[in-house]
Amino acid sequence: MIPARSFNGRKVALFGLGGSGIATAHALVEGGAYVTAWDDNPESVAKARDEGLPVGDLAQADWAGFASFVLSPGVPLTHPKPHWTVDLARGAGVEVIGDIELFSRERAARAPDAPFIGVTGTNGKSTTTALIAHILQSSGRDTQMGGNIGRAVMTLDQPAPDRFYVVECSSYQIDLAPSINPNAGILLNLTPDHLDRHGTMQHYAEVKERMLAGSDAAIVGVDDAYCAQIADRLERVGKDVVRVSKRLPLTDGYFADGTDLMEAVHGQYSRVGFLEGIGSLRGQHNAQNALAAVAACLKIGLDLGEIQSGLESFPGLAHRMEQVARRDRVLFINDSKATNADASAPALSSFQNIYWIAGGLAKDGGIETLRSFFPRIAKAYLIGEAAPAFSATLGGAVPYEISGTLSAAVEHAAAEAAGDEARESVVLLSPACASFDQFRNFEIRGDAFREAVMALDGIEAIGGRR
Numbered sequence: 515m516i517p518a519r520s521f522n523g524r525k526v527a528l529f530g531l532g533g534s535g536i537a538t539a540h541a542l543v544e545g546g547a548y549v550t551a552w553d554d555n556p557e558s559v560a561k562a563r564d565e566g567l568p569v570g571d572l573a574q575a576d577w578a579g580f581a582s583f584v585l586s587p588g589v590p591l592t593h594p595k596p597h598w599t600v601d602l603a604r605g606a607g608v609e610v611i612g613d614i615e616l617f618s619r620e621r622a623a624r625a626p627d628a629p630f631i632g633v634t635g636t637n638g639k640s641t642t643t644a645l646i647a648h649i650l651q652s653s654g655r656d657t658q659m660g661g662n663i664g665r666a667v668m669t670l671d672q673p674a675p676d677r678f679y680v681v682e683c684s685s686y687q688i689d690l691a692p693s694i695n696p697n698a699g700i701l702l703n704l705t706p707d708h709l710d711r712h713g714t715m716q717h718y719a720e721v722k723e724r725m726l727a728g729s730d731a732a733i734v735g736v737d738d739a740y741c742a743q744i745a746d747r748l749e750r751v752g753k754d755v756v757r758v759s760k761r762l763p764l765t766d767g768y769f770a771d772g773t774d775l776m777e778a779v780h781g782q783y784s785r786v787g788f789l790e791g792i793g794s795l796r797g798q799h800n801a802q803n804a805l806a807a808v809a810a811c812l813k814i815g816l817d818l819g820e821i822q823s824g825l826e827s828f829p830g831l832a833h834r835m836e837q838v839a840r841r842d843r844v845l846f847i848n849d850s851k852a853t854n855a856d857a858s859a860p861a862l863s864s865f866q867n868i869y870w871i872a873g874g875l876a877k878d879g880g881i882e883t884l885r886s887f888f889p890r891i892a893k894a895y896l897i898g899e900a901a902p903a904f905s906a907t908l909g910g911a912v913p914y915e916i917s918g919t920l921s922a923a924v925e926h927a928a929a930e931a932a933g934d935e936a937r938e939s940v941v942l943l944s945p946a947c948a949s950f951d952q953f954r955n956f957e958i959r960g961d962a963f964r965e966a967v968m969a970l971d972g973i974e975a976i977g978g979r980r
Contacts, residue, residue: 515541516668520619522546525579527572527608529599530586531558534666538584538613539567541668550575552599572599577606587612587686592717612690614683617667619693625673629814632694632725633806634683635702635735639663642702642803643682644831645795649811649824650678662687678814685721692724698810699729702802704740719744731756733809735802736767756809760802768809770801775808786812787822793837793845793976794830797864833960835861837976838967844931846967849944850960855883858946862887867936869893869927871920874947874959876900881907881946888912892939893930895923899951920952920959924966941967 518541528539531553539551539562550570553559563569583603590597591610603610621628633643640663647659658670661681671677681696688694704719719740726732726744731754734745749755757767764778768786775787787808789795795804804825811821830836836848847865852858854877862868862884872881873896880903894914896904901916908914917923924941931939943963945956953959967973 515544516617516620516670516672518542518545518547518616518620518668520545520616520623521582524548524581525550526582526584527552527575527577527580527599527603528584528586529553529572529597530589531555531562531567532586532588534613534668535586536562536565536567537666537669538586538616540565541616542584543567550580572602577602577608580606580608583608583610584616585610585612585690587684587690591686591689610690611692612687613667614661614681614687614691614694617670617679617681618691618695621673621679622693622695625675625677627675628673628677628679630679630681630696631698631700631810631814632681632683632696632729633700633702634685634688634722634725635700636705638702638799638803639682639700641800641831641834642700642806643680645803645807645825645828646810647680648828649807649816649821650680652824652827653816653820683725685718688725689721693728694725695728695730696725697730698733698813699726699731700733700806700810701726701741701744702735702806703738705738715740723748727753730754731813733758733806733813735759735806736764737761737802756813758802758805758809760798760805768805770798770805773801775801775805786818787825789825792826792828794828794835795825796835797860799860800835800864833956835864836960838964839973839975841928841970841972841974842932843934843936843938844928845938845940846928846973847940847942847944848960848963849942850949850956850963852944852946853877853948853956855879855881855946858884858944859887861942861944862890865940865942866890867892867931867934867939869895869931869934869939869941871895871897871917871923871927871941871943871963872946873897873900873904874945874949874953875951876903876947880904884946885911892934893927895927897923897945897952898947900947904946920962921966924963924970928967928970 526547528551552572650657656677659680661667662684663682733756736742736757759769773790777786833851838846849861868891888911895917927941949959
């Protein structure tokens with residue numbers, strides 16, 4: 515835990531008692547703050563009380579006595595309208611901050627030289643965060659990973675000069691972290707998302723830009739217009755900007771040439787890494803993630819050999835194009851995190867000869883946007899409530915069966931993929947659907963896929979997960 519000693523002796527209000535909120539409340543108490551914690555859910559309040567945290571109804575509190583208000587990132591700050599606690603805090607002139615801000619202040623006070631990489635973007639931030647942390651760990655560095663992935667940031671070990679932090683930051687967290695200041699801040703991409711909480715795409719982009727503005731070096735994926743404009747704007751005000759592209763040969767920056775990772779310096783190119791043969795980093799989207807990781811790791815002092823070694827040993831994230839197993843020439847991939855069509859596109863674009871398991875509780879639009887990938891699909895195995903609608907979209911373009919259940923789909927897909935004469939065939943779970951018709955969440959669905967695959971004869975596990 516990181517005790518929030520910067521708040522020692524100060525009165526602090528806290529709202530939102532989910533996992534990160536409770537962790538933050540404990541950090542404040544440990545740091546000597548006088549905390550009043552609350553939540554709209556009585557069960558969450560009861561849980562906090564059971565853990566020994568001081569709780570109190572913030573609707574009845576004297577806000578003039580609070581020095582700070584810590585808001586959980588899942589609670590609306592601005593849109594569709596500020597939460598009632600935000601209105602009370604602002605009315606009393608109390609700063610509104612979040613857990614990433616607490617971390618930033620503790621690092622600044624205790625170990626400002628502790629290397630810190632912040633990662634944000636609409637897509638790919640979890641993979642990039644995990645990849646950077648893996649590269650650092652595999653090089654022997656003391657590495658802490660958390661934030662919007664895995665552990666709440668205040669549960670990490672205390673800042674120390676030789677301790678490296680890799681923190682995934684959502685837009686909600688950045689909005690509550692005015693002094694965030696990574697050594698390397700990464701913005702991968704921006705597409706419309708979370709607009710219910712940010713109001714407009716412009717505001718969403720402005721929030722993401724704030725982290726880069728506070729960074730020593732801003733690493734920006736420039737393959738979309740919003741990010742390209744942010745890179746230009748930051749450069750004009752003197753920021754150290756590193757551009758990254760998964761497809762454009764840049765004059766200065768990092769770009770992908772097939773599976774080669776290239777650096778451009780005034781139009782002169784050199785290879786800084788490669789992804790050939792790294793199954794966990796297939797696809798253009800992962801080239802962008804890897805390029806951002808390379809740029810960030812170089813900024814904080816790693817050498818190319820350390821970075822390449824980490825790339826090659828990266829196991830990937832569970833449920834995100836996770837390599838589960840092989841059987842002869844058949845590769846089994848768990849992409850259960852793909853809960854809509856857009857999320858399935860990266861996996862479908864990364865493989866050929868696909869035996870595709872899809873379906874569940876369909877989202878608006880179905881799989882029509884995936885039509886350009888249909889030639890890659892040898893056969894589809896449809897499950898759950900979406901099966902009839904998906905079969906209608908596939909029509910005569912892709913052979914399919916309505917398997918009904920995931921276990922049946924795995925059995926049938928594995929058997930038919932085994933007869934494919936291609937150099938490699940892929941049994942791919944990438945449902946393009948929510949899981950809720952048959953599974954409580956996508957993790958349980960992915961685990962069920964993995965278990966069904968591992969029950970097949972002749973299977974060789976990949977990556978140590980069972």
